[in-house]
Amino acid sequence: MPIDAHIPSGPLERKWERHKSDLELVHPRNKRKYDVLVVGSGLSGAAAAATLAELGYRVKCFCFQDSARRAHSIAAQGGINAAKNCCNDGDSVSRLFRDTIKGGDFRSREANVYRLAQISVDIIDQCVAQGVPFAREYGGLLQNRSFGGAQVSRTFYARGQTGQQLLLGAYQALSRQISLGNARMFSRTEMLDLVVIDGQAKGIVVRDLVSGEIASHAGDAVVLATGGYANMFYLSTNAKGCNATAAWRAYRRGAFFANPCFTQIHPTCIPVGGEHQSKLTLMSESLRNDGRVWVPRRREDCAKAPGSIPEEDRDYYLERKYPSFGNLAPRDIASRATKEVCDAGRGVGPGGLGVYLDFGDAIRQMGIETMRERYGNLFEMYERIRGENAYEVPMRMYPAMHYTMGGLWVDYHLMSNLPGLFVIGEANFSDHGANRLGASGLMQGLADGYFILPYTIGHYFASGRPSKTPADHPGFAAAEAGVKARLARLLSVQGKRTVTSFHRELGRLLWNDCGMTRSEAGLREALGRIPELRAEFWGDVRVSGSGGEMNADLERANQVADYLELSELVCRDALMRGESCGGHFRTESVTEDGEARRDDAQFAFVAAWECRGADREPMLHKEPLVYEEARMSTRSYR
């Protein structure tokens, strides 16, 4: 059954401008009558909460962290893209649009991506006005660097802490609205269910993570800005607390989940150190502006000290395979190339799971001080974790789970198929297709939060005039009872295995069968194993403590229970999509030279899955991807 994304008509470059002026408005005086619940306080959530409060809506914002300022957007390092053409190197909105569409391997929605490229310009100005200290040239103007998948320098940055500075800008804007009484913040509060009444999103059920109290909040719209589901893999670059529960509960309540198999593996992360590893740490893509990736040409050199391997015995495989983009090939391509050389036995370090990221040439050319200024904090971070000085020896890197392009399905208004449920930032699916380009995640989060949702949510209120639901509607009590029963059930199993042991097992399974490469046999095996693992979990998990107190073990158990369902949908989607595209690489669909072979005839659609109950298979809806402007071509970075 096809679904309608409500893309406005007219030429691509004028769609958003024209549509914006056609959207219905809420009178400033009437905005006070609408309650908006924003779940998540990262870039998209904090930006949306602040902006909606500025407009006059009554906003409540929720986050599980102890402060809105700690949302995981804070860890984004390298930068944010914008088509400002500051470097006079030929950048433009249409080039950023084309790079993003191509980077996503022609699996994103064209109209959304074009709008994103247009808005990118305003984001930088907004952030500068907030006091974000972007890097500047000696002349006082903004400075840029390059990121993967682009041949221009369009990435704005604040050392290696761009995400932190952008998030603090949004957090500060939100703090101002809190002080003005326009927004209320609920930290250490986790959303555990969505309340849907008469088919419309009307509220959420939350747990106070300090007292354990279950409560519900009624609203005229619910905005999910709850990030992605990379932590499903156990080891990922996400913060420990990132989870998919809010999105998954929304799916269980009827919201479509789109392209769940589009997950991103980042090529340069610090390799796994051992069984104890709790998470992985990414080293920014920006490092590859100056760092060169290589492995020894010969397997017998792999154990040697890198400095002792002469230039002619090194294989700079990214530069060799992709001369026009070199070390800044997009993430999916760089990750696969790395896996390929490691699988061929030429990886370095323990288990042969590593490649060198070498700054020797850059240091010789530009000096250590320039490197320190550009990446000082990243080199420090590396030193902390590995105990090695990367100014002297090359870094060792390996790909790791990082980001999820898939997410809840949204239309052009960023509204899901459930009226009143909006999904922004990484939590939705729309802009990155099958692979996200570096420095585009921050751009999308802020575009959604500052510049898109504030318009479209008003249209929803003004045009649909959704009915008010009183907070004592029985739908809330029923949802609360459901949440309480589920937590009680988790606590009552009292089995033998810890939550973490289940999570690790699921992560290993997904990494092997649904990671960098996927095969029909592997996916079928995973689809057989996941329900078994889920049954074992519910029969043998051991959760400590009680529900009426701060209990991290219970929080984690609830999240892992959801991963054990979501992972099945991810594998199902990966099996259905019998083509290779972007980060989704099916071993059955490969070109002669080992690159991904896309199948536009069969798979040029968004796969939106509808939940039909726990014991029935989900239903697939297809949103066809129609390109008016971009030409679907074979993606090449050679």
Added chain:
Amino acid sequence: MHLSLRVWRQKSASAPGRFETYEARHVSPDMSLLEALDGVNEDLIASGGDPIAFDSDCREGICGACSVVIDGIPHGSRHGTTACQLHLRHFRDGATITLEPWRARPFPLIKDLVVDRHAFDRIIEAGGYVSVKTGGAPDGNAIPIPKTNVDRAMDAAVCIGCGACVAACKNASAMLFVASKVSHLSLLPQGRVERERRVLAMVRAMDDAGFGGCTVTGSCEAVCPKNIRIDVIARMNREYGRALLKGGSPELAL
């Protein structure tokens, strides 16, 4: 390697607290200290015990969630390092490590090693922002900003709001935290417009929250995981004095 962890356990703010010692066996020098705590918690859960509550999220030293006093020093003795980035290779095999929560009245204890740092949010709410709304911002290059000013602003803006400065200070002063934000914004032309109101309001919010005064011992700088220097406090004092000379009054600030 093998370590003993002597950990502060306290059910709630009103319950009495005490140290308990746990053995972290088979830990490796490549593990972080928090991963060793994870291991102890796994053992506790498996054996029916009560796992240790501690704050932690990004584990990359940037979110500012982790907040443990390690052998008497907030975030431990490694310079410029958060607890989550502190690896066991810096400890002696067989050592006993003492872990305590931040201890400062404005940060009431919630459970074990977890404290409530809302006071920091309230200080930012008092004025730690530029009062601009979304939309209508001028071009980011409209006002050139000298590189040295941006760099200095960034040196202050890197604050992660962890609260180690407060935990280290004998007066539980939050001056380094507040001064970081005041310096960051007062060094940029966008933040100068409301510099007087900001510094007065933030200092007042700091005092209202119960943080102590600064006696310039420098302990905050010594433990700051982002290496923020106490120069920012001097800058804030100057901003504060300047605001008063310009006719501002702390009472009118809010």
